[in-house]
Amino acid sequence: MKVVKFGGSSLASGAQLEKVFQIVTADPARKAVVVSAPGKRFSDDTKVTDLLIRCAEHYLQKGAAPELAEAVIERYAAIAHELDLDPSIIERIRRDLFALLNSSKANPDQYMDAVKASGEDNNAKLIAAYFRRQGVKAEYVSPKEAGLFVTNEPGSAQVLPESYDHLYRLRNREGLIIFPGFFGYTKENEIVTFSRSGSDITGSILANGLKADLYENFTDVDAVYSVNPSIVQHPKEINELTYREMRELSYAGFSVFHDEALIPAFRAGIPVQIKNTNNPDAKGTRVVSSRDNTNGPVIGIASDTGFCSIYISKYLMNREIGFGRKALHILEEEGLTYEHVPSGIDDITIILRHNQMDLELEEKLVTRLKQELQADEVTVRHNLALIMVVGEAMRHNVGTTARASKALSGAGVNIEMINQGSSEVSMMFGVKEEQEKHAVRALYDEFFAGVLLS
Amino acid sequence: MKVVKFGGSSLASGAQLEKVFQIVTADPARKAVVVSAPGKRFSDDTKVTDLLIRCAEHYLQKGAAPELAEAVIERYAAIAHELDLDPSIIERIRRDLFALLNSSKANPDQYMDAVKASGEDNNAKLIAAYFRRQGVKAEYVSPKEAGLFVTNEPGSAQVLPESYDHLYRLRNREGLIIFPGFFGYTKENEIVTFSRSGSDITGSILANGLKADLYENFTDVDAVYSVNPSIVQHPKEINELTYREMRELSYAGFSVFHDEALIPAFRAGIPVQIKNTNNPDAKGTRVVSSRDNTNGPVIGIASDTGFCSIYISKYLMNREIGFGRKALHILEEEGLTYEHVPSGIDDITIILRHNQMDLELEEKLVTRLKQELQADEVTVRHNLALIMVVGEAMRHNVGTTARASKALSGAGVNIEMINQGSSEVSMMFGVKEEQEKHAVRALYDEFFAGVLLS
Structure with missing residues (x-):
């Protein structure tokens, strides 16, 4: 049994939903489908989630703005029209969205979370309707109904452990389960969203709860690359890598999705398969607990900028217990x-x-370190890049x-x-930011030139 | 003006004292001479300090043992005889030593320190007598008389800052100052010794107090080597290196003396010259504040064994503030x-x-780290060697x-x-202990083969 998750770009249009339908129905093991809100159709497009945030902010700060709500509804309407769905589904989405936007704003964080979550929720309803219209038994399941309970931390909810047992009961349902990603319910019946990559988190939680054999994560790239393609052109793809x-x-700052999303699947030992909705025949990348190391020592190289270093020196420091x-x-x-x-x-x-630091905090920190540690020297150096060599x-x-x-x-x-x-599994090098790309290319050439990753 | 310090092996016999006399009198800038207790005359010999420790332990734990005291006195007597000194100096040493051994043992640590310190103290008196017999104006100066005050920490005294001003007054004395190393006096008039390399510390304190131009440290090697000679045969000598x-x-674990001994000289910016009593024409090694870097990046390689590593892993550790x-x-x-x-x-x-750890403490530590940090894994690995590559x-x-x-x-x-x-100025590598020597040799070959150190 497999849990399948589709990202926003895989669900951005009717044409994309047709691909999704083909993928889901091609394998009867695909039982639960976790969906994002409609994403970008083209690079300048705006995601439904971003439209919703703009809309909620306006309602919170300046009052009603029905034209912003209509921009959201228009995205669903375009999909429904493209797929020739019954317009009643759009009427229902409109009614629900306006009811939500006009609801209590006593707690702005909760209001924002509920509006944001509607992007996924309405998309799940629309997709379930489309699947049924195609003659497939498919049912929208609400996180509330399924018992996906979370902590009351708007924008960074944590799943409550009992949710897994509740979700396991979904196995008994007949037909496909179409489940909205990105949010759960508190015990007090409030909608709260997960952090970024929230739909990936939902998929991972469902895979764990349903005790799935595989968690398939469909996105818009063929695979995880061994290095950032904006630094090295046409880098090798990674077909298998471990959670670590x-x-x-x-x-x-590397990867298709935020690694924290993997935790529930990781804890249950469920492999994660990353695939491309637009090219489902591509091998993709599988994330597993362990793998054979048959391809040289290094599987990937990642880098990130924006680091700084604080050098603290004091003669005879190493005799001083507790200095570090x-x-x-x-x-x-x-708070650093x-x-x-x-x-x-x-x-x-x-x-x-x-x-994390503005100039004021940086100066305060240097002063505190100097005075409280009686350091001989405290120096801050900026513009450091870190490069991870992983395998x-x-x-x-x-x-x-x-x-x-x-x-x-x-x-x-x-x-x-x-x-x-x-x-x-890693080695880290710190280099000056201006040498980052140069350094990554040199490492890539060393470890990947002529190596075929399997 | 120079402060000169001689180590125990430079003062182990009459023949050695003759060399010391030649060295000191060859340069009129040599004003203050800091002396150790007589050291080993041959490899199986016992240092006077070790004889004294054995003696004090017996007096403390089992009562009087005049034969152990006589073994100490015999060392001075042999020197006096060899140099044809008046036997009255030995009578005085005997009288003083027995008085000391029979003094109050109410505070065993203080008793031990006073007995240990007598090794240097009596040697200074004997050497002053010898210099005078040779027709040179030379005077034994007691740390008490000179105002070398220290904290009351037996075996690890710290100099009190006012001592430096007191010592500066010694500049007004005529003739040579013969000063016993290794100890000072508390404000309560108790003798307390420094930690290991205590005479080096005294020399360094005197160099600072007297505002010397140079602190000469005479020992029994020609120079500091670039690597441990028991690992690499005939290694290159280092002629100049910085304090750092x-x-x-x-x-x-490398070096001729304990680096902490250098602090007072370092604080005053006084260069330290290491020389060989037995080969005073050899260039030796000079320790300075800064130097020209004309000899490649690496000046020395040092290594030490006996380290262990405690590996602590916890999934998502880096999100946890304060973990480290x-x-x-x-x-x-x-207490680690x-x-x-x-x-x-x-x-x-x-x-x-x-x-630092016995098995019991190790187990306790692992348990605490696991429980209090809720770590996924805590593993101790033993037998690690650290190698420092310095320059x-x-x-x-x-x-x-x-x-x-x-x-x-x-x-x-x-x-x-x-x-x-x-x-x-350094880079550190951790390797398994059994690979330590192999690793050091490989590094030496890389950085020193064909390089001439100046």
Whole structure:
């Protein structure tokens, strides 16, 4: 039994829904279909979710704006028209949306969440109607009815554990289940949405609850690439990678979806298959618990910019018990999260994402670190990029470090930092931002030139 | 004006004292001479300090043992006889030592410190007598008389800041000052010793207090080597290195003396010259604040064994604010100091010296880390060696990492950990203990084969 999830671009038009129908019905194991709101039809298009946010903000701040609501309804109407569905479905969507927009705004966060969630909810109803019109037994199932309960954290709901048992009962239903992604209900019957990639999270929760054999995630790319295609043209595709590899690659801003979405599936050991709605015959990428390491030590390279480093030095620091802990505590008190803490004998460096700090906070932090730690020197360096070189086989492969650092030095890249030795599946290099792309290309050439990934 | 310090092996016999006399009097700038207790005359010999410790322990635990005291006195007597000194000096040493051994044992730590310190104190008196017999104006100066005050921490005294002003007054004395190393006095008039390399510390304090131009440290090797000679035969000598380089090398169990001894000289910016009493014409090694980097990126390689790593993994760790700080706090509560904390995304590894933990503490620590951090996995790995590759020019030298890691992989050494990016003058590799020597040789070959150090 499979849970299938379709992203917004796979559901943006009637033509796309026809593909979805073909895919779902081609395999009788596909039982539950999790759907997003209609996404972009072309690159300048606006997603329904973004239209809804704009609409809710207007209703909250400036009052009614029926023309904004109509822009949302028009998207569904276009699909219904393209598929020749009964117009009554659009009337129902219009009625529901206006009722929602005119409902209580006492709690703006909850209001916003409910309006946002309607994008998925209405799409699920429309898709169920379309499937039935095609002669397939298919039923819209509401998260409330299914018992998908979540915490009351608007925009970042967490699933409540009992939901999995509730969802398991959906197995007994006949026919296809069409389930809206992105949201659940609190015990107090409020709609609350998940964080970004919310529909991926719903799919993952359903796969876990239904004890699916596979979670298929249909999107608009053929596969996860071994490196960012905007840095390296036509990079190799990854056909299989482990959860750990996926997570390390995701960390540095890489990947098809937000890795946190995978957790429920990961916890249940369910493989995740990433496929392309527009090219379902492509092999795609499978995320698994373990894999054979037959393709060299490295499976992917990811990079991200926007980091800075805080260098703290103090003579005889390493004799001072608690120095590192105190430094980290100061960061915590300032609400900052850090990424890594390489250390020398009399110095530590704290690597963090720079967008957490404005100049004022940065100055305050430097002052606190200097004064409270009685440090000899505290220096902040900006514009650091981190590059992750990822692969399960890496740790036990003598020479991977040498190959990577040789590739970087051969390309004239100075390595500002190396973090290796904790993760078993990755190695991290810090370089100056202006050298990021150059460095990634050099690493790609070293590890992927001539290698066929299977 | 120079402060000169001689180590125990330079003062072990009359023949050695003759060399010391020649050295001191060859340069009129040599004003203050700091002396250790007589050291080993041959490899199986016992240092006077060790004889004194044995003696004090017997007096403390089992009562009087005049034969142990006589073994100490015999060492001084042999020197006095060899140099044809007046026997009255030995009578005075005997009288003082027995008075000390029979003094109050109410505070065993203080008793031990006073007995240990007598080794240096009596040697200073004897050497002053010898210098005077040779027709040189020379005077024994007691740390009490000179105002060298310290904290009351037996075995690890810290100099009190006012001492430096007191010591400066010694500049007005005529003739040579013969000063016993290793101890000072508390404000309550108790003798307290410094930690290991205590005479080096005294010399460094005197150099600072006297505002010397140079601190000469005479020992029994020609120079600091670029690598441990028990690992690489006939390694290159280092003729000049910076304090920072010295400290990084010392950290991994390398060096002629304990780096902490250098602090007072370092704070005053006084260069330290290491020379060989037995070969005073050899160039030796100079420790300076800054140097020209004309000899390639690496100046020395040091290594040490006995480390272990504690690997802590928890899915989504990096979203958890304060995780690293909490882990370090648990170590602190257990009285453990750590060396480095490399981190992955969902894991951190804490590197520490293994001799701090017995099996019981190790098990307790693992349990605490697992429970209090709710970690998925906590694993301790033993028998890790750390290798430091040190050099001021390293950081801005593209390719040093590549050369080092290539040398290691070429030698079949798996790099368990790399710590690079905080210290500007070193790079650290973690390898399995059984590969330590192999790894050090490979690095030495890479960076020193064919290189002449100046």
